[in-house]
Amino acid sequence: MADLPELPTRIDSALARAGRIARGDEGLLCVGFIENANFHLVPDVITRLRRRFPNAQIELVEMISPNIPDTLARGDIDLALTRPLPTDTLRAHEVMRERFYVALSDGDPLVRQDTVPARALFEMTFSAAAGRKSSFLRGQFGALFERQGFRLGIGQEVNQLPAIIALVAAGGGFTILPRSATGLSILGVCYRPFRDEDAPEAVLHACSREHDTNPLVQAFFAFALELRSRG
Template sequence: MELRHLRYFVCVADEQNIGRAALRLHISQPPLTRQIQQLEEQLGAQLLHRTSRGVELTDAGRVLYEDARNILALADRAAERTSKAAQGLLGRVDVAVFGSGIFGAIPLLLRHFRRRCPEVNIVLHNMSKEEQIDALRHQRITLAFNRLMRPVEGLTCETLLTEPLYVALPAGDPLIARTAVPLAELSDTPVVLYPTGSRPNFIDKVHALCRDCGFAPLVAQEVSDVVHAVALVATGFGVCLVPRSATAMAIPGVTYRPLHHPAQPRVDLCCIYRDGDDSPILQALLGAMRAAAAEMSPHDHSVLALPA
């Protein structure tokens, strides 16, 4: 029994007339009659009997009609889902995240993808840079987000956007009165640095910026991530520099001000994926995120320029 037989049979049952069913199926009446006869022979049951007005279902025909419609609906659904999967519109994608991007840029980029591909299940994993690289190499994830990536053999690191830097200040700090904070003003202020782990990273970026201004930062503490750093600012350990997306963290006792620096420093947000990975879901994800980044102002690629 083939799907073709079931489609022909259902059409005849719907029309209750072989002639009308033949017209609807764009075939002549004799071949359609033969197909129905072949189906009856295969099943060993009479499915239709003729009347003065056309044909009617037998008891066996009514049973097959109900099941055939369900089978054809499942077949159509399977074909549709397979087509969507081939276009990257259906399935699952595992994405690793880490750092300040999760507070601003990453949710907005993924939201853009979800609007395009609502049937793709996005599974997020919190991983350090080293864990991300290992997971990509072993195909446990499809894509990762991070910053300040060094070249890694076998992986592509694509910059999606860049963000300006802000200063996280504790309550009562006189620099809160400024509309922007010159980095040189922090030369005698304890600074919380992050993240600990593989280098280069944002710690090296902060050291380089301070060096350009003629001083070495007074390091209060080094912590694993931006959340711990801003939490320490709230408790009065010092200040810290953060990408703009981190200013979405509304932590009591912390105020953010733009960093003023002659070089107008920015930090990138990269997506990392395997070289040569042509999976449809990855290509759909990359296309959506690139489109989202392209919607930003050409002069200010900050995450807050993205549409909600």
């Protein structure tokens, strides 16, 4: 019975904390992201979130796009930055659209050109991540090459983008990456815009569960869309 006078205080404290969580002042946001999102959007948005909600816990998990729908559905993550997904069960907003670039060895004659046309790559090998990690890129550019009567010639496969670009520097053909990833400065590599009238663009979506009311998710969307509007 001695604890009873403290009960209103505990209730008030619990209600106050619930209010802070509801406003996003506390709570947890777990963000899954693909590797290429880490070069621009993730640092900018997360920095803004941490300034606005300094007491919130924000976790980052690198993933591949094909694994994201199930991971979101299970609640293992709250939000994801991913290439467009073939699903209508998620809420998605386009937060970035950018041109693809070609990474070439600085000794390749193609670096003398301002842009690189698709036809110049038909006889070269494409260095890429293994398996499902590069499924979006392979699908987009494999289809483009096939429409022009060629196959995308896959060379050596490694899983991390810096290692892929290092292979290119060593003469391992070429790779294709979004413009925002060209900030990776690796000795022996040059970047040139990919040129083709049928060229795809690197589209990035922010996705969450359809009816997620987590205020940190809403804030993430708002910050990401604001950055997009600023270009």
